[in-house]
Structure formats: C-alpha cells, structure tokens
Amino acid sequence: MKGSRQVASGATLLLLLCLAGSVFMLRRVERIRSGATLHEVLFISSPQAAKRLSLGYNGLMADIYWTRAVQYFGSHHAQGAQEYKLLAPLLDITTALDPHLTVAYEFGSTFLSTKPPNGAGEPEKAVKLVEYGIKNNPDDWHLYYNLGFIYYLELKDYKSAADAFRQGSQLPHAHPWLKILAARMSEHAGDLETARMMWSAAYQTSSDKQVKANAAAHLRALDVDETVPVLESIVDKYRKATGRVPSNFVDLVQAGALAAIPRDPSGRPYKIMPDGHVEVSNPDALPFIEKGTPPGYVAPKPKFSGSE
Amino acid sequence: MSAIEILGLEKTYAVGFLRKQEKRALHPLHLAIGDGEIFGFLGPNGAGKTTTLKMLMGLVSPSAGSARILQMDFRNPAVKAQIGFLPEQPYFYDYLTARELLDYYGQLSGLGGKDRSLRIRELLGKVGLQQAGDVQLRKFSKGMLQRVGIAQAILHDPKVVFLDEPMSGLDPMGRREVRDLMEQLKQEGKTIFFSTHILLDAEALCDRVAILHQGELKGVGSIATLTAGIKGKVEVFWQGSNIPASMQSLGAECHVTGDTVRAIISEEFQDNAIDLLRRDKLRLISIVPLRKSLEDYFMQQVKPGATSGAGA
C-alpha cells in the first residue's frame, strides 16, 4: 500500500514533531505561571471550602496538598526565599482534609514557626495548627511534643512548653524524654543540654526527611557552640602560661593540652585567631552555629535536600 | 478484458485469547470477472463472501494476494471513483434525509453541485424513493434502506458495482424491483459482482457464478456448465394412494395427497418406475422432467467437505 505507507510515515513524523513542540510550549507556559496553581490556594476562602471542593475525595486531596506543601517549601527554600506566604494555607487545607496526617503537624511545627529564611516565621499559626491536630488526635503524644517545641524554640514561652511536654508525657507510649524535658523547662530552659535533648528527640522521632535534616544541622551547631568555649578556655590557659597566643592547635597538642587537633562536625580543623578566639574553618558548612564565626559573618541559607 | 481480477487474495485471522490460533476465513482465491458481466458469488453464511468483498473495498487488509479492478491495482485510490459498493444490511446516518445522504456521498465522490442535484433526483426516481426524499432515514423501512443503498452505490455512475446480499430482507416485490434494477445496470454496460445465498436470484440474473464454501472456491462457470453434470430428476403422478413396494428401492420420494401420489425419482429409473406401476395396475397420470437446478449443484459442492452446513 504505497499510499498508506506514505500516510503512515508522514503521520509518524508529524506526531513526533508535535510532541516536541508541545513539550517546548508547555515549558514556556510553566515558566510564566510557575506556582500559579499553588497561589490559587489563597483563593480558597477557608479549609472547609477545600473540603467541599474535593467532592468527597478528601484523603487523596489531602495527600496532594501535602505534597504541594512540601515541594513549595523545599523549592522556595532552595531559592533563598524570605517569606513563605502559602505554607500556612497549604498546611491548613491539608489538615482540614485529613486531620490525621500527623506528619503535616510536625512539618508545620518546625517550618511554620522558624524565622525566615529557614521557615515562615509564623509561630502563632504553627501553634494553632498543632492545637487543631491535638484536638483531632488526642492520643498522639508526638503532637504535644511538637507544640512544646514551638513554644520553646521560637516563642521562648518555657512555661507553656513545660505544660505541653507534661501533658504529652501522660499519654500511653509517650517517649520518656517528654517527662525529662518538662522538668528541664522550669530551670534549665536556656541550657545547651536542653537544646541538645530537644533536637535529638526531633531527629529521632520524626519521619520527614526535611525535619530530620534540620534537626541534624542544629545538633551539629550545638556541638560547635559547646566546643568553641572549651577550646577558647584552653587557648586562654596556654596564653596565661606561655604569654603568647598559640598559632595553631599543633602547639597545644605538643604542649600536651590536647590529645589531637580538634575538628568541627564538618570534619575541618578549628582555627586559632591572633586575638585568642577560636573559629571554624568554613562557617558556611555549619548552619545555625552561634559561636566560632568570624565577626560580621552572615550565614547563607542552608539546604535541606534530605541527603543528611 | 477482465473488469475484476482476484489474484490469490487470502485472509487468516488470529483468534483465541492470546491470539495464538489461526482461523482461515479465505483460502487463496483466483477469479476473473469479465466486462459487463453479472457475476454471482454464492455460498452459505460464513463462507467468506463478505470477507472477500471487504478486502476488495480496502476495509480489511489481505493476508496475502492482490487484485486488479479495471486494470488498476485495487488499492489505488483512483479505483474508488469507478466502483460502487452496497454492504450487507447497510446502516446509514439516520439523522439525515435520503436526499441529504446522497448529497453528502456525492460530495465525497467528487460530483459537482449541479451534477449532484440532477443525479440525486434521477436516482431517487430510479429506486422508487421519489416521495421519501426528505424523510429522515431513521424512519425508513428495511426495503427502503436497501434502495437508498443501491442509489448511493450507483450515484457516481461507476463502471463496476459490488453488492453484498442486495436482496436480503426484501419482500418478493422488493426483490423483483432490485432484480430489474440490476438488469438495467447491465444494459448500461456496468459490471456487477454480487454475493448472495439465495440461489433462485442467482439463477435468474447471473451470467456466471462462483461457489464458495468454508473459504474455498468449489466451482466457477455459467449455470448451464455447472449443472450439466447433475443427474436429472422426473416427477411422476399416479392415481390412488398405493405405493408399489419396490418404489422405495429406486430412491423415490413419495407424497400422498388425497387420491394422488407424487413421486420424484432419478431420470435413469424412469422406465423401472413405469414398469412397477403397470405391474400393480396403478393408473399413471403424468411424468414431467424436472429442471436441473443450481441448488442441486450447490448442495453437491457444499455437502461433501462440510462439517457443519451453517458456518460461523
């Protein structure tokens, strides 16, 4: 069928061309309206309206909104965003559609409350979100932990944090740390040790990659914050003993003050500054540290690709 | 010159759940139909007649073989302008009127505007649908649909016309009309290739016939040639209701109606029958030779290799 073969090859060629063309056009369209579907979230007057719009397929829609929330935060964070307007509405709708999606409350407790650029900086909204979660999942101790976390970390309201931890500790299967944390809130709230417990608990009990990565980064920062003053006091002792600041840690090792050259959690050795301060070699590799940075240092945005 | 040459067309279907088995719908077929002939394509249901026609029309692709119509390859689009086709039990767009349907088909066949309206009027008259031109086809009877079907087949004055079971579903009057139409087309010099399983129609119309059974060609030729080899029969009437004993051994079929017996026996036993009657002192009324019919030939061809008379 000569004619038929011609038609077939012509149609195949045209089909491939159109496919390529349509992909090209689509990418252009996406660039123009990037995130437009997400922005339509703002047009949904209330989470209840979202329920109605789902025509009964609440579970599926909840999953879809949850995925959108995670990707929204992840992609904006990677681009160095300073605000996350849509995170709260997305999480509100997710949890309205599926009140038992506990990972959403956990996500919100971390990334809604934290100050930008690592979070939306809306701790009050985070509190409301988690309280809604507690109302719908009264037996989940984890939510009380999330609540206490928000009060402790961003709102610095140690009393409310303690209340939350205590309430959570009374639930079945509660993590033993909740009782301990409740106790520490009253006296040692500002301690590094408390912070370390909080972040360890967050890391161990979370199931979300971004939350875990965030917690791990904080733990490393705590390590640095603890180590730097210790190193500085050793340097100070040496200075008092020898009258000069050691140029590097080799001197201290030779003097028997240290067993080996100390390294920070990123594996790089600490540096001794001429004025006796101890600094990390590459502050950019260690987000969240408060000690050991050069003066006037501004931290870049950390990445949570989930690979930690 | 052959109007239609079928050169080894065959069709095998893959059947079964996993398409592993093969079903042969048509064994390689070789046939030549002359210009201006009325050719009958006969066979029981499921013999492969419609499959052959569909392949010639390009609706189904053959597994092997080819054909030439009017000396052109049958797949050549130019052929389509010269042929007309009436499918079996046709169904047309029922939301159109007869006139609209023919107009649409005329457009597709490339007939110009004025030409079209003229032809449509002419054809509606020819097939006896003048009154029903503006009635929606969904209101048409089976016979009327068949007539519209023939109209669309000859709308563009094709040289060759293919008809698949053109008499199906028609009452005797309708059948007569279609027969007359086909005769008329032959007068106009067209070649007609039609398939049917009604042998009487074939006998009345065809110059030559071919018999197809279970996908195989069982015989081709004029009716006279085909029936020549058949043994003739005679019809014997006698008075009374007695049947001589040995009449049965002659292979006679006897029917008693009131005071007369009617028997059908082979020509060769004619004299034996007369003797039997005289012996039993029965009064012979008449002996009439029966016409050799196509049906006899047909049955002969169809019976021997038949595993089932009524195919799939």
Added chain:
Amino acid sequence: MTSRIFYIARNTFREAVRDRVLYNLVAFALLMTGGAVLVGQVSIGIERLVVINLGLTAISLFGIVIAIFIGIGLVSKEIEKRTLYTILSRPVRRWEFVTGKFFGLSGTLVVNTFFMGLGIFAALLYVAHHFEKSDAWVLVAIYLIVLQFIIVTALTLFFSSFSSPLLSAVFAFSLFVIGTFSEDLRGFASVAHGLTGWLATGASYIVPNIAALNVISSVAHSQPIAGALVLYNTGYALLYSAMAVCGATLVFERRNLK
C-alpha cells in the same frame, strides 16, 4: 482533498447539532449558570464571584462531557454501526476522514461554548447590572476552556480509533482527570530518582496539561491573565491535539474493519 475534509467536518457538525444529547447538556449547563445567580443572592457582595466560578466550571465540565460523548461516536460508533463502509469505498482517504471528524467536532464545541458563554454574561449582567472591565478576562478564561475541549476531542478521537465507544470514553475521561493534576505529577517527578523519575517525567508531558488551561479562580478574582500565557497555551493545545490526531490517523490507517 481539502474539500472532502470540509464536507466530512460539515456533516459531523450536522450530526452533532441533530443529536438530542447535545441539547440536554447545553440546557443543563445554562441551568447551572442560572442556579449560580440564586446561590450568589445568599451572600451579598460575592454574586459576581459565584456566577463566574460556577458558570465557568459548568461550561468546563459539561463541555468535556459533550466532547467525550459525541467524540466516541466519531469513529467507534461509525465502525460499530457500519456507516463507515460506504464512506471508505469512495475516494476518501482514511486520514481525511479522521481529520474531517476532528474539525467537525471542534467546530461544534466552539459554537456550543459560544451559547453557554452568552449565558454567563447574561447572568453577570443580571447580578451586577453592568459590565466591568475585568469581565473581559472571562472571555480569556472561556477561550482557554475551548482549548481544553479541543485537546479532549483529539484524545477521544485517538482512543475511538481503536477502542469500543465505552472504553474510549473511559480512557479520555481518565486522561482528563489526570491532566488536571499534571503539575503535581511533574512535581513528583522532580523529586523521584532513577527509572520512576524518568517515567513520571515522561508521563507528565504525555498527559494533557489541563491545569495550565484553567484560570477560573484567577478570573473570578479579577486577576489579569498574561498575554504570553494565552499565546503559549494556544500553541500547546494545538500541537498536542495535532499529535493526538496523528496518532489516531496512524492507528486507523491499519485497522481492519469488521
């Protein structure tokens, strides 16, 4: 050749217009728009919002249903009812038939949408008593919805060329629904690794991107639509539809008609 395509398209249009199902669906859509007026009365101040949201959604949904319902008749029904035999025995190429059908149905949908669009503007006039400048964006939304119809028609035609009417309808509708979430599919593809990632990416481009053509909420809130967006969307819809029609041609070219 082109004239045959035109004749087939015109006949397809005529068939659609005489199909009673069409009128029922259009009437229903207009009813919904009318209902929007009533719903709007309940909460003052958002009548316009409700009319646009509900009206455009009604047009969108019913249009898709019409596209599919009539679309499955494009080829499947013709084969089932054997109306196709007498068409293809004429000098009509199979690809001309497919293309003609596509244009015929697309034309039907455009005309349909025109009438349904009139309904929305009538309702808008009724609740607001005058037109605002931002009402012009509603026209843009309707245009993009028509592009959706054309895509769905092309898809239905494609499935129709090898499936039964029922299956064609199911496939086309499923692709439409998946297409509404095509952006989420792409998002998923961007975080998935390896084979899953590749498959998901491929799927997200093969699936019709209906979401990109849906600007109903934006228009309801009187947001403007970028001209470039309309331009690229038009290109996308036309190319995608052409692709589906080519696919239909390819399949239909080799099909044995029982």
